[in-house]
Amino acid sequence: MSTRARISATSFVNEYHWGEFKGDPSRLMERYYDAHLYAANWGTHRVMFRLPCAVLDPDVVERYCAGDGASACATGEFVVLDLTSEDDGGEFDDDPEDLLSAIVGVRAELAAGDLRPLYLAWLAAYGAWERDEDAFDREADNDLEPPVPPGLGTLTAGQRALADFLRLGDDLLAIAAQASPPLEDTADDPDDLAAWVSHLPAAEKGRLLVRVLLGEGARVRMELLGRYRGDTSPVSPSPARRTVADLLDAAARRRAAASIA
Template identity: 55%
Template sequence: MSEYQYYEFQALDQPLSREERDRLRAISTRAVITATSFTNTYNWGDLSGNPRRMLERYFDAHLYVTNWGTHRLMLRLPRQSLTLPMVKPYCLAHHVDAWATRTHLLLDLTSEDEGGDWVEDADDSLAALIGVRDELANGDLRPLYLAWLSALAAWELEDDNEDVYQSCPEPPVPAGLGELTAPQRALADFLRVDADLLTTAAQASPPRPRKSARPTKKELAPLIEALPEKEKDALLLRLALGPEPQLRTELLHRLRGTPAATAVPGRRSAAHLLDSAHTLRNERRQRAEHEQATARAQHLTTLADKAESVWQQIEAHIAAKKTAAYDQAVTLLVELRDAYAHTGRDADFHQRLTGLREDYQRRPALIHRLDRHSLR
């Protein structure tokens, strides 16, 4: 399989100028560049630019996918909507990183799985994931917690030092981990978040507070009146200079405050979460094995009850004197052997099988198949 790398960048808050597009064209002559996007696929070679620097200067979101298992999502948000101290508790190893420029906060979320299955021609696109940027800007920290869970599972594979996990605290637990939005579910899939780890984490997650109603003039008027004159002037100046798509969200946060119940302090260690997820996984596996064993037992009991009909089918397949028919006959014989054993009638089966081998001893193709499946 040839190499595959997919790069996608999106400018959401402000379109690219002609000069900026020209500078991006110098990075790649083959990329599809518009006023709001930069996309390119590489089957050989690599992007000459640095994705982090490109995001800092030009874009608000970046997706990177390879056929050797790398999934990477980077987001840029105005510093007024999300602060570095809020994000830092969710940063872990090289899988979740954050840094700030003078105007923005940037997130780098990565998942690596070299042994994962690669789906050629998959729909690689930012479209399903981009909604988490607005959610983060509105104070929803669930995407950050999902990225931390993804990093935790990857970290476990890289470092088996139990003491490290015992000393690693859980970050604040956002409300509503048990009821993810569509973009958050897409992010969990993209970052390969372990389902059992997420279920374990969600046990300490309070319900999401009900969405507050659209603010009214009566509610906002006194809040705006109470703002300091200097702050009002600064907001009006930014509005006049515009466009700033996040300005309304920022202003509402300033006036009404971020909902207080969006997260609770993390009280568990990484080791506790990992151990609980392993327990949950083992319990589910045991239930599945028990259900399979029960279904198998029921199937064999039913098969033993209609054994004579199955013997007739076997005789009919053998009479066809065809390779495929012999294979079908042997498959039924293997099932019958298990059914007779399940009902404690092994001797009856071997007596019938001996008679069948004697009747068809001049059919070497059939006898060879019987021997190969230990039907003696």
């Protein structure tokens, strides 16, 4: 696939000044890698993440897909997220490796049940409509937003980096965050964790320990944390879902008001 790539046991890094990579990033993600980032000087930004379906349900992911900007594919035991932003007038990021290091933490957040990265990708995909009038058909004005996760007003560093990479505007994010409840303290209490684990069937605990001994410790941790948080998270009423037009129009008004001020 390449004679110039820097390849290690865990990475494949390539930079082209002429021509293009001959391999298929989607195939590489399906078979080998958990994260992929691509940046081109003509304005393309693309980031992909692979997660086990056991920790990120493909049906949940589907709710946050939006055209070519936010898509996903389930392959075997994994789901691969594919997030893209196009902007011909955008500035080129000349150090994509640093970008991936800043963003990649959202993969672990998704595995632990934090859906904010998915919502950010959905919002950024429709936000591209403000730059490219052909990004979506007019019928998309009436598309409803997916479930709004809590904590959009207090993004993690990785989520902020993802939003920037996908060119999600601050005004659109601020409007979306108005319907996002505050993120409660998500530090996992050791006593609560111990109580939850104590109710797991003994046979299941045995199977989990065997998987840890076989080298699946990190994956077992992600699966269990996702289950624990799903079982113990407080149920809060869902806000009324807004349309794409509601969000974009409100962001435009906010931006106009700020320019007048």
